[in-house]
Amino acid sequence: MLYLLCGPNGPSALYLVAASHALQHRPAAHPPRNHERAALRAELHCTVTDGAVGREVYCFEGLLKTALARVVGEAAVEKDHMDYAVELDIAVKPTTPVPGLGKEYGYYVGAGNPLFSVGGGVLRTVLKHILHKYHAKRGYYVVETPLLARTTLYEVTGHLQFYKENMFLVNIEGDEYAIKPMNCPFHVLIFMNLLQKYQAKVALPFKIFETGTVHRYEIAGALRGLLRVRAFTQDDAHIFAREEDVEQSLIEVFDMMKDVYEKLFHIPVTSETVRLRLSLSAKDKIGSEFMGEPEMWRFSEEKLFKVAEEIKRRYGIEFFAEEGEAAFYGPKLDVVVFEEDGKEWQIGTAQFDFNLPMRFKLNELLRETHGLEGNIYMIHRALLGSLERFIGIYLEMYKGRLPFVLAPLQALVVGILTGKEDVDSKIKKLVEEAKDKLLREEIRASSLYTTKTHLSKDVRKVESTVKPPLMIYVGQREAEKGLVTVRPYSHAERRRLQRTVSINEIMEVVSEMEEGVKALVGAPVRLPADPSYMT
């Protein structure tokens, strides 16, 4: 009987070995290596086709005096569960993890196509919940719209004319559909349907919000980590306002941005952290790349200029104008951040749009329902831009330190054991008490035990990987007093603060860490999940 030893490239590159020979000569102390195990499962019927058999060649582990040359054969390989796992792995191909974090947060399953795993899932679910509630409190209706629509919709909006090269198109039963590249067409439809049914009862300005996932075909070379992907979720909203309400509505948007950046993400909004970019049309391309009439562009660009000046007056944030940066349907006022190398990334945006209302004949409709005299204008806006990009930039800025409410592992209780049984049992009791208390309150908490010797090594490990915003230490000192040492991470100071508190006071520390979110949405936002796999 002959056995096939598969080389790294499988059956095409072979070492052929007489099995009895190999097995006989293998010292008992050296069990088969991995690639041999696979080989030993494979039964081979082969014919030697090359005249080289018998030539002096290199030996496999020095066991054979004569290696065999080329063979052609068929191998019947019995698959084990690992083989199937490997096949599936290749089919799905999890590749690069989210930069700075592990694969438990997320990874790419195709070019520009991120998957959010259990860690990223918690982060995004909490973030979306906060955004939904915050917008609802600020007078936005929260909706959800489908991924697919007939392309006829995008003919009306102009996307098919101005944006087609970025759209994924799909044919279903002979009809052409598009995967939505933007949420706005659906939001216009919803507004129109409400107007038709409820007429003047629909209050202006009308504000509609969605955490909408869109897909855009970006050329492969444009993709860049989480900062530029093909599938992403926008915190997208549209405001339909009369001319006299436009400026106030826009200023309100920037007020909300500041609110969310500072209270949820601890990012101080100053000229040092963010800048405003007034993105204008290129005059010679109006009609080709930019949709609509020159007068309307001039009108709306002036409006945005006034808003930019007002924001500068209120918040002291500088702005700069750039021609040719506008969206195809209107000019924008973008929030941009700069990387260390000077590369700029757009996050939040407020975009002025006179085109879509015209295309959907909204002026005429509102003339009937609301006795509108001028025009209705549409504002497209996003506070974070896309969740992916915002999180990607944030992870860079804060070196993977997420805000308390978003971190998959929020609190880690560390027991420092002494080796003395009576002391250790007290320590363990305190650790378990602290953890149970946190878990009961739906804080994502876990624990780990270490010793004085190992403490610094274990701290280094969690501080360089999962980075739990709240660390709680229990050692001999704490056990003697029945207290715990808390070390919450302060984003403002970029370091951990420390104090010693009773078990009952732990939730006060948690409460302090949730303050920003409570200020935003009125209540803490908690999502239980078992994070113990992370420690």
Added chain:
RNA sequence: GCCGCCGUAGCUCAGCCGGCAGAGCGCCGCCCUGGUAAGGCGGAGGUCCCGGGUUCAAAUCCCGGCGGCGGCUCCA
């Protein structure tokens, strides 16, 4: 889409002038018991991205693909 670099252990990477698959960290076990980012010893752990080709022999050389990073271009 174009140009350049890259893909090897859970992670970061070495090996790449073809010839037995490597290190550090992590993980597991033992020893230790120096309180806030590296204590000591031992062990386990691989489809060298995928597919073809050349060769007695490929992680290594050639062709094609996929994926990642950086630049151009483009955008949230």
